[in-house]
């Protein structure tokens with residue numbers, strides 16, 4: 746079970762209304778390497794990994810939900826004062842007529858989220874390597890997003906998220922080593 750704490754993991758501030766940037770940020774909301782995919786991937790894998798690494802998947806899967814909330818807050822703040830014309834100028838007129846200002850699980854190109862972004866092989870090492878790749882891709886995406894904005898407040902929140910992906914990648918790498926060591930020990934009689 747989860748206990749909800751009514752605050753963001755890290756503050757989210759934006760300097761101005763910017764629908765163009767909101768459109769790009771949605772990549773980390775409903776995209777292949779986004780926070781929803783990450784949270785669902787890790788929380789799902791918990792059931793078939795050895796006990797020693799369940800905690801890591803639990804911790805990181807939960808934290809990804811907190812990151813999803815941060816992205817949603819960024820998009821909300823970037824669009825709350827926007828007009829329909831602002832949406833049109835940002836190439837989001839189709840989104841506007843379908844959802845108004847509501848968020849939708851899609852990527853920056855408007856492709857809806859799909860479970861096919863997530864693999865579950867049932868082999869702990871294979872799954873953890875997928876997790877490491879997911880973290881590295883998320884880190885890269887955050888860097889590309891930082892490069893696309895000149896808003897210092899937004900850059901600050903995105904930099905926090907980028908650094909968390911680095912930590913997650915390291916924790917998954919450690920988990921692989923723990924499982925490999927265990928596998929080697931079992932071969933010694």
Ligand SMILES: [Fe+2]
Nearest residue numbers: 783880910913
């Ligand atoms: Fe992550």
